[in-house]
Each structure stands twice: as structure tokens, then as C-alpha cells.
Amino acid sequence: MPLKDSLYWIKLKGKHLSDGIAFLFHRLTGLVILLYLYIHFAALSQLIGAQSTGGSNFKNFLKTVESPPFVALDILLFLVIFYHGANGIRLVINEFGIGTKKRQLFFWIMMALGIIGWILLSYVVVNAFLHS
């Protein structure tokens, strides 16, 4: 397959927001989440043996991540997750042939739900951080 054809999903020209562009962002956010999974594994490895040691390594790690730059990164990660989740639910439902006739409307409903979820979770996390 020629390279220009194989990269069809990454091109924006001539695509609708609720169609190809949403799918492009779905894939990009998927890659970010996959990368984060392995960063998460690395972070959790500091809990190995914590039952006997009391988890001093992880306590130090928690002190580092409970700081404004990491909270900001958490909020960004939540946005990535909520986008991927909301758009993913739409794609799964679409695969069953539901909501395909009103794609634009369905897309925006799912985006609205995703943004509401993101704002609520971000509020809880920021609030907890400010009061810790």
C-alpha cells in the first residue's frame, strides 16, 4: 500500500469533526494512554515489598506527584482518557449500527458527556489537592 494511502487516518483535509478527525484523535489519545500504562507500571514497581517495608519509596513518590505540575498533568491525562472513553463508547455503539444516521448529534452528545465527566473529576482532584 502506498504510504499516502496508509496514512489516510492522519490527514485532516476533507474530513468531518465527527468522522475522520474524531478517529485521528481517538488513535492519538489511545497511544498516549498506552504509553501512560507503562509509566504507571514503572511507578507501581516502587510498591514492590511495601507490605514489609511500609512503602517508603512509594511515599516519597506520592510526595513528588502531589505537586501542582503533576496535578496539571493528571488533569490533562483525564481529558485524554475522557475523550478516548466517550468517543470509544460512540464508536462501539456505531459498530452495532446505532446512532449512525445522526452522527454529528451523537458525537456532540458524547463529547458533552465526556467533558462533564472530565470537569467533575478534575474538580474533585483539584479540590482534594488544595485542601491537602
Add this chain to the structure above:
Amino acid sequence: MTNQESIKGSIAPIAWLLQLITAIFMVFFLGVHLWIMHVEGSIELTVQAILQRIQNPWWKAFYIGFLLAVVYHGLNGLRGIIFDLGIKRKSLINGILWVIAIISIIYGIYLLYSI
């Protein structure tokens, strides 16, 4: 519907179906995980609370299910992206991703039982 938003044509039908099934499971697993860690846990996310939870066999089973779903969904999605690039050595890509998946699952389970 247009096929621009589906990986149906990029991977085998069974892999596509499993991608949908794991997606549904992921909504549940990730939803519970985010709730426990950031809503309930936001009051006090401590090492003690994590250790206490992880000793519960039901939570262990939950996280093993989560691990299987997230590794399959993530790496199968990556496979769809790589295949869409037009790479011809699909068997090699499949092999590499299976090795990464197995190592990820073994390491994840090791983490659960070594904490």
C-alpha cells in the same frame, strides 16, 4: 456508516470483536479505578489504603481483569495503527506484540502479588 472510524478492515474479525468487548470492560474497570483512586481516595490516598485494598482477593481479581482488558485493548489498537501504515511483515508485528502482551501481563500480576 463510513468505515473511516473502524479498524474492522485492519485486523481479523475476532480481534475486532474482542476490541469492542474489551472496550466495554474498560469503561467499567477504568471507571471503578478512577472512582476509587481519585474520588474516594482523594480524601486520603495513602500507601496503607492501597496495601489494604490490594490484599483483598476480590480487588486482586478486579485488577487482573483490568490488566487483561487494558493490555489486549491497548496493544490490539496499536496493531491496527501499525497495520494501517501498510507494513507487510504482519506475522513479525503480531509476534512482537504478543511477547510484549505476555510480558506486560506477567509483570502486572507479579506487581499485584509482590506488593
